[in-house]
Amino acid sequence: MAVATLGSIVLDCPDPAALARFYAGLLGGEIVPDGENWMDLTGIGGTLLAFQAAPGFVPPRWPSADGSQQSHLDLTVPDLDAAEKEALALGATVLDAADRERSFRVYADPAGHPFCLCAG
Known part of the structure; x- marks a missing residue:
């Protein structure tokens, strides 16, 4: 239980x-x-x-120098390109979206927390 x-x-x-x-x-x-x-x-x-x-408050670093992470949110979206456009318009910043063939992209929210947009 x-x-x-x-x-x-x-x-x-x-x-x-x-x-x-x-x-x-x-x-x-x-x-x-x-x-x-x-x-x-x-x-x-x-x-x-x-x-x-x-x-x-000090935002987490992504990627960190030692490769560790605190935590992050994975947000499932139907269209990565459309979701990226909206996230950036809302104030997100790109941390890692170089590989456009991958099923996820990494961003930071306005306070610096990393999150991923994931193809769903």
Whole structure:
């Protein structure tokens, strides 16, 4: 028997409202404030995505010098080119999309968290 269930995935960031708007643009859903330092993104599937203010936030490096990663989101999309265009318009930056034949491309959200757009 499981000890717990996954309640949410939380991303630390300097501006929870701005990052929530970015991911709402990518994933849809509804932004629900929970105080000035926390935002939830609901209605995007079975897991809540939340954004928490983190004073002194330092974005992860991708790729890191030692090859390790913290974590990242894989977002499944029907059309990589169309999704890339939308993600960039929302404020994403390209980290690795050189191999256009690959089934995924790597980006950073406006706070610097890496995420992948994956062909679905």
